Amino acid sequence: MNEALKVAVVGTGGWGAQHARILSRRHDVELVGIVGRDPGRTAARAAEFATTPFTDIDTMLDQARPDLVTVCLPNEVHFGPTLHLLQRGVPLLVEKPLVFDLEEADALLAEAERRGVFFAINLNHRYAEPVQRAKAAIDAGELGDIVFATWRFGGEPNFGTSPHANLIETQVHGLDMLEHLCGPISSVAAQMTDMTRPGTYTTLAVALRFASGAVGSLVGSYDSSYAYPDTQVIEVNGTEGRLIIEDTVKRLTLSVAGDEMRRVWEAGYFNDEARTFEYTFDRHMDAVLAALRAGQQPPVHAREGRRALELAMGIIRSFEEGVRIAV
Template structure:
């Protein structure tokens, strides 16, 4: 591994373009290949980023010799390619969700652990400026003891074959975010509806209990629109104050109990980086490459994807059984 890391991207879809953008533009990485299933689309994507297209993973690995591979495939197509890459001893950054099955998640984590491989997942909401500042405020005790927290997020659907795509591939960010800010969730009670697409649960509401004794809620939906104002909201309320995160990168507001004044962060006029959602991924990559070069664990290990999946399965079980489920 030289000063310039050789990186290959698996996936030529929409978000895969963000992977290609980042690794083709950094001075300390070289984008050495893009692998995809569709030859035409893969060739076009590779041409756009001045690299080599591949339609076979082994050919890419043998010819491009990447130091790190990133995986950005359709949500329900992660397992086999990820397992294959791990068995080729390739360090990986994979997109969320890790997989849809806990058994598959365990197989991937065991394979990576047995080979001592760097295995990261992109839960990039953590790296938004309002989220980083919110985490610092909570950790500094500005809110006192957290009493309740809320996540609400929804927009246009991204349907697959799973009836729980909204939960597992979209609200995974909410599950991860609430635990990132407030600590472990120890039980869940869920309601879901398939009224707009029978057999597919497009909207869900979950009551949460944290190990700390705090409570929370998660509302996630495909029956909304990203065009609506207030698409995303996180509220954390403590004994001494409250904070609100709006639209992930838009605004953080911190208030002290009993004080009508507020402290607000918003990106300044020239700060396009902090106001741009896609650049939360750039921030993650910056941290990730530092850890990779230092031989450390990634800032968000793939086991965090497994944790979010375990909570998602507990939510599904709660809905199906009509009962609160311990995690």
């Protein structure tokens, strides 16, 4: 049996607790530390998961010597700590969004390339059971040629300092998912509104064109609620069929053109794992650790975070200039 991998978590927020939960429960991992800025909060989190608290990244690296570090910090402060960890040559799994600035994204990727560092990003929607089944159906040609695709997602806001937080830190999942299922997006045309919070664009609608010739749309909102039914919906429509994914993990429906019968997947009575959104991250972690052990590239490389940011910047430019932007 392979020796347990030593893994540390940087960040003590709510989603950081999911990092610690996953790692602390694995038999092939030793959770060797949690790093936070607040000593009391960090000590409490470390005690909860029976590991060591640190308030300094370098101290943690020197004492714990982790094989992998996961980074879950406030969305707009990713750059400095991530760059520092890359400069120390540590394999990383970082939360989305990668950063809010393309030059910073390029600097991180260049540092990782220069040092040959494993550099993954947690775009965990890809690991939902309906998404994986949808991807398999598309790849098998069940939908024929894709003609259009839609993404709609939104709920309560997570305001930061960026006027485009909804787009860059939340709809990153949609931008990544549409390309994951339908191939590269070639151009975008956007509308946004700040009617509920002047200066902050809480809702946006984007018309998309894919390199394949297909078209699509993305609607993302902080003016909605996660309590509403159909908080998140994906539709992909092809020449031979259609699929719909509801609430990421809830249900996949596959239809054949001209046939009123449908095939539906949803988690069965004993399959709680597949219906739990947080467990999509457990599945991604399985793939991350397997790739790291095998000396392979990450299953979702950080460059995918850079690509989503590039698309977001094109969307911002489209809105500001009132034109379609090639990406």
